[in-house]
Amino acid sequence: MHSIKDVANLAGVGVGTVSRVINNIGSVKPVTRNKVIEAIRELNYVPNQVARNFKMQRSYxxxxxxxxxxxxxxxxxxxxxxxxxxxxxxxxxxxxxxxxxxxxxxxxxxxxxxxxxxxxxxxxxxxxxxxxxxxxxxxxxxxxxxxxxxxxxDNFEGGRIALKELVKAGANNVAFIGGATSINSETRNRKKGFIHEAEAMGIPYVVYEEPDPIADDIAFIKRFLKKYPEVNGVFAITDMLAAKYIEIAKRSGLRVPEDVKVIGYDGIQDHEYFHPVLSTIRQPVExxxxxxxxxxxxxxxxxxxxxxxxxxxxxxxxxxxx
Amino acid sequence: MHSIKDVANLAGVGVGTVSRVINNIGSVKPVTRNKVIEAIRELNYVPNQVARNFKMQRSYxxxxxxxxxxxxxxxxxxxxxxxxxxxxxxxxxxxxxxxxxxxxxxxxxxxxxxxxxxxxxxxxxxxxxxxxxxxxxxxxxxxxxxxxxxxxxDNFEGGRIALKELVKAGANNVAFIGGATSINSETRNRKKGFIHEAEAMGIPYVVYEEPDPIADDIAFIKRFLKKYPEVNGVFAITDMLAAKYIEIAKRSGLRVPEDVKVIGYDGIQDHEYFHPVLSTIRQPVExxxxxxxxxxxxxxxxxxxxxxxxxxxxxxxxxxxx
The missing domain is CATH 3.40.50.2300 (Response regulator)
Structure with missing residues (x-):
């Protein structure tokens, strides 16, 4: 016996559209409606009225x-x-x-x-x-x-990739910067992967954190720059933090990427019209x-x-x- | 007789919160719940059960x-x-x-x-x-x-301001670029205000449009640059179009703002960490x-x-x- 999904597949539409046609709710373009009706006929699909009514009482x-x-x-x-x-x-x-x-x-x-x-x-x-x-x-x-x-x-792998790419670009003294959550957030694995790879490769690293959310990230970055002037590779926990770091580092005379390489996380820039275009670990959002x-x-x-x-x-x- | 709004105002919370307390649905912090209960007592507020039940059947x-x-x-x-x-x-x-x-x-x-x-x-x-x-x-x-x-x-006023600011910045040969909608969209007033002010001030202007949405905006901008090389002030219908124009103008050797001044519309940048920071007409979004x-x-x-x-x-x- 065929299901509503079979009808949808045959008609080349979503289940929602088939449902709208069957229940005569919502608006469906005539050409689409005809495709659905043809698919229903071809499969000899009989909507289960009881099941359907039960379903209609559910929340969608x-x-x-x-x-x-x-x-x-x-x-x-x-x-x-x-x-x-x-x-x-x-x-x-x-x-x-x-x-x-x-x-x-x-x-x-x-x-x-x-x-x-x-x-x-x-x-x-x-x-x-x-x-x-x-x-x-x-x-x-x-x-x-x-x-x-x-x-x-894969936050852990993202952290590992960030470390490897910073080193590949020439950094030999690296830092992770970000907010530290007290709960078991996946974002913590970015740091863990970064540290794991730095230790595996024997690269000196520092971790510079504050409890998340960081109350004043500009001050946080300034303190970091003052405390660790020797760092030449930075992995920031998000793209926004990376962008802020770059702006403040530039104002303090550092050139990016000449003096310090920077990698963010997220991939929020989907075009190249605003600069810097960040090097980043892209989340597979879709x-x-x-x-x-x-x-x-x-x-x-x-x-x-x-x-x-x-x-x-x-x-x-x-x-x-x- | 007091209304639920009076209770909300006295308690310093939203109507939704008062409703949650009265109907005992949702979660309200104990301290907030107490404030609401105190306000109900103080105002001697009696929820109209019939009206409330009727309302509860409505969609929210x-x-x-x-x-x-x-x-x-x-x-x-x-x-x-x-x-x-x-x-x-x-x-x-x-x-x-x-x-x-x-x-x-x-x-x-x-x-x-x-x-x-x-x-x-x-x-x-x-x-x-x-x-x-x-x-x-x-x-x-x-x-x-x-x-x-x-x-x-106020799109019309936005267009007028854009023209005036371009002229103030030194432009004397200006252009409006953007997508033209066939329907009565408010965004068309950006162009109208721009033209109105250019004519009032006697500034030469061009309007360069394609039906909205512009299929290939990069090609659109390139054609514009080729056709109107003398333009030294551009008002783009959105910030994104302004950013794209700037990138392509720069690649063709133009300096912004030295050779051409650019103003966008929307105000999508709420910080100054990506460049260029656009001059723009900020929509009062909130x-x-x-x-x-x-x-x-x-x-x-x-x-x-x-x-x-x-x-x-x-x-x-x-x-x-x-």
Missing amino acids: LVSLLLPSIFNQFFSELAYHIEDELDRNGYQLLLCNSGGKPEKELYYLDMLKQNKVAGIIGITYNDIEEYIHTDIPIVSIDRHFSKQITCVTS QMARKAVQLLLKKIEGESVEHEDFIIAVEYWQGETT | LVSLLLPSIFNQFFSELAYHIEDELDRNGYQLLLCNSGGKPEKELYYLDMLKQNKVAGIIGITYNDIEEYIHTDIPIVSIDRHFSKQITCVTS QMARKAVQLLLKKIEGESVEHEDFIIAVEYWQGETT
Whole structure:
């Protein structure tokens, strides 16, 4: 017996579109509607009215909880998450938590009341005690000990690549700079990979950190420059921190990349119209977004998810700063 | 008799928080909860159970329809819209239309089915025939002849300021470059204000346009540079187009701002870590976002909205390109 997915595949449209045609809701272009109707006829597809009615009472909302959509990495992530949800007939409820735990907990509560079908969350707060494994949640960049499914980029490998690329560009005295989170955030692996590779290669390194979020990053960078004038290779935990470091280093007379090579993390620049174009470890944002949605939908459908962590490969983007 | 707004004001919290406390849904910090309870006692506030129940059956979802959240102007707008909605107990459904009319129409249809309470829309498509004035919609940057409430920045004045600032910086042969929309988009007023002021001041100007969206903006800029080598002041319809123009002009040997002054529109750079820092007409994004939400909520509540267009003042940001 054929499923709605088979109809969607044959018609070359998303499941959401087939659903709109069957339920006669929403707007579907006549040409698309005809394709769907033809596919239904060809497969002799009979929508299960009971199942469908039951489903129609479910929520098709998925909430995306993130610190702020006004951040290029998060907005790119949200773009692809919404697209993947839409292809599957779901809609996206956006919640800027502003990093506030009470706002995050409010959304978890909505989940418990079945007002949303699931949550994709990016949180740096310690809300762990409120999270139960029996509700559909997928986390991005954050591990929970209770085995919430987590999708991340390969931060450890990213740190290793950064060290190797700094050395390849000529640095022999390197530093990691960034905010240190107290919780088990995946971003900590950037530092770990960096240190691991520096020790393996016998390169002298320093780690310069402050608790995250860094209250005054300009002052933080100035203190770093004063304390470690001999450093000639810097790996910053994010592209924004790398850009700030470069600006302040330049004002203090350092040339980038001549005097100091710099690598960031994220890959927020998708063009070369603003300078410096950063050398960076590019997060596989689209893949992370689609994977997170696919895993969440499996959980919502009650399917088992094989692994609890999905780590997606990063790549190095050569810019003007190494 | 006191309203829920009075309670919220006295407690120093949003209406949404008071609602969460009264209905015992969501999570509210104990200290906040106590403030709300104290305010309820002090005002002797009695929630109208019937009205409240009726309201609870309403949708508290507002959908934001925009071409793509992966665009800094739109993501900043979305950030403030979500924040203003949250303060009023509403939630944001995000829809990247990708500029596709069928996706926009799908959301309009959800509105008709009362699944969303209202829509804030940014669309450059001609979906006018589907829009009825009796449903709560607020448009940003786009006029509809059917008198949909529209919130915009003062694009005409922005164009006038751009011309004056180019001239002040020394330009005497100026150009407007950008995409031309066929619909009644507010962005067209940038050009109109620019022309108006150039004619008033007697400055020679050219308008170089292609239908929006410009398919190949690099080629577009190259053709412009070839055709008008004498231009020494450029006003680009967006910051991104300004940045692209600058990069290509530099590659062809022009210095910015020495040989040509450039002004963009939007104000997407909120820091000075990437260069050039553009001289630009800054959109009042936060004010536009909050105003759009406030107007929409008035419409949802059935209140009359005094004006149909709300034009918010822009400001000039001096960067490195004039």
